[in-house]
Amino acid sequence: MAGNIFGTLFRLTTFGESHGEAIGGVIDGCPAGVEIDLEEIQKEMARRKPGQSSIVTQRKESDTVKILSGIFEGRTTGTPIGFVIENDNQKSKDYSHIKDVYRPSHADYTYDQKYGNRDYRGGGRSSARETACRVAAGAIAKQLLKDIKITAFTSAVGKLKLEKKYSELDFNEIEKNAVRCPDGATAEKMETYIKEIRSQGDTVGGVVECVITNVPAGLGEPVFDKLHAKLGQAMLSINAVKGFEYGSGFEGAEKKGSEHNDLFNEDGSTRTNYSGGIQGGISNGMDIYFKVAFKPVATIMQKQDTINSGGEKVEMQGKGRHDPCVVPRAVPIVEAMAALVLADFYLLNKTSKI
Numbered sequence: 001m002a003g004n005i006f007g008t009l010f011r012l013t014t015f016g017e018s019h020g021e022a023i024g025g026v027i028d029g030c031p032a033g034v035e036i037d038l039e040e041i042q043k044e045m046a047r048r049k050p051g052q053s054s055i056v057t058q059r060k061e062s063d064t065v066k067i068l069s070g071i072f073e074g075r076t077t078g079t080p081i082g083f084v085i086e087n088d089n090q091k092s093k094d095y096s097h098i099k100d101v102y103r104p105s106h107a108d109y110t111y112d113q114k115y116g117n118r119d120y121r122g123g124g125r126s127s128a129r130e131t132a133c134r135v136a137a138g139a140i141a142k143q144l145l146k147d148i149k150i151t152a153f154t155s156a157v158g159k160l161k162l163e164k165k166y167s168e169l170d171f172n173e174i175e176k177n178a179v180r181c182p183d184g185a186t187a188e189k190m191e192t193y194i195k196e197i198r199s200q201g202d203t204v205g206g207v208v209e210c211v212i213t214n215v216p217a218g219l220g221e222p223v224f225d226k227l228h229a230k231l232g233q234a235m236l237s238i239n240a241v242k243g244f245e246y247g248s249g250f251e252g253a254e255k256k257g258s259e260h261n262d263l264f265n266e267d268g269s270t271r272t273n274y275s276g277g278i279q280g281g282i283s284n285g286m287d288i289y290f291k292v293a294f295k296p297v298a299t300i301m302q303k304q305d306t307i308n309s310g311g312e313k314v315e316m317q318g319k320g321r322h323d324p325c326v327v328p329r330a331v332p333i334v335e336a337m338a339a340l341v342l343a344d345f346y347l348l349n350k351t352s353k354i
């Protein structure tokens with residue numbers, strides 16, 4: 001199975017399945033001397049972990065990151081950073097009924113077609129459990145990046161949208177509610193809606209927005225590894241993601257050049273920022289901002305038609321502990337993936353000129 005490594009210099013490899021003994025990873029290429037606060041890593045893990053509130057999956061995991069190597073007396077040594085996160089609360093019997101049956105729109109059918117030997121328990125490697133490793137590595141990348149600030153938040157749950165621009169928001173509000181929306185009144189509506197959807201045995205999609213401030217100009221490696229191309233790959237590699245747009249995105253397509261050009265100030269900053277902080281695949285020093293769209297979770301507690309591995313039509317209903325909406329827990333995953341991309345480009349940029 002290829003595809004388990006992300007990054008060029010700051011490079012993360014992850015391993016593990018949702019109902020196996022443990023998941024984990026190796027970060028290769030983190031320079032020596034980075035001060036690492038282990039509590040910060042655990043704080044990030046707590047923002048993603050299952051069972052954190054009543055509107056997410058009720059699987060209970062501590063998601064304690066055990067560092068095996070690469071950090072000595074609070075600082076990185078430049079050697080591979082190995083870590084494991086144990087799986088403590090699997091309920092594999094919730095998956096016995098889909099041993100030979102494919103959940104519509106999960107990865108059961110495609111994994112079976114590709115590999116022919118599927119760990120059906122908890123979705124195996126296709127489970128978003130794997131994203132815990134990304135958050136652990138992202139927390140280390142954030143500590144390398146120091147002053148570059150990456151902030152994600154929930155901006156939509158189904159049709160309920162946060163109608164404010166990011167410049168009008170108080171980011172201190174994000175962690176004050178379970179949905180991670182920086183507007184208390186909208187957050188309350190979103191939470192009520194997620195509970196209602198869950199009581200119907202259904203699920204709902206949503207949008208996570210991310211803003212990155214204090215970015216130096218020069219990050220990104222044209223032509224194939226443009227900054228927005230790597231951010232897009234990073235975001236689209238997260239489970240359940242259906243869309244990525246940065247800067248003016250799809251709305252920009254409706255504008256004229258005379259409206260859309262970001263005119264310069266004398267210091268090189270721009271009066272507007274339709275470019276989303278990236279031009280020609282390279283950061284220009286303005287804020288980077290993007291949106292990530294998540295689909296409604298595939299495993300629903302309602303009967304649906306499907307097929308089994310013999311190609312026969314059968315009826316199935318999801319069982320067990322699933323997220324009614326992924327966005328509250330996707331917020332730290334989006335931040336982590338953005339941190340991995342920026343850490344990689346930060347190191348690569350040191351080779352761009354003498």
Ligand SMILES: Cc1cc2nc3c(=O)[nH]c(=O)nc-3n(C[C@H](O)[C@H](O)[C@H](O)COP(=O)(O)O)c2cc1C
Pocket residue numbers: 057105106107123126127128131238239240241295297298299321322323326329330333
């Ligand atoms: C934070 C998070 C939590 C998720 N929780 C569930 C879940 O409880 N049940 C489920 O069926 N899918 C869940 N998913 C989505 C599946 O992992 C994903 O749909 C599946 O791997 C198929 O991949 P795809 O949707 O990207 O095509 C979750 C995704 C994320 C990001």
Ligand SMILES: C=C(O[C@@H]1CC(C(=O)O)=C[C@@H](OP(=O)(O)O)[C@H]1O)C(=O)O
Pocket residue numbers: 018048049050057058059061090091094122123126127128129130132239320321322323
């Ligand atoms: C375990 C996590 O989330 C899981 C993601 C997931 C899926 O299909 O993606 C399905 C559920 O798995 P299980 O049935 O084993 O509880 C979620 O709980 C986690 O994020 O750590």
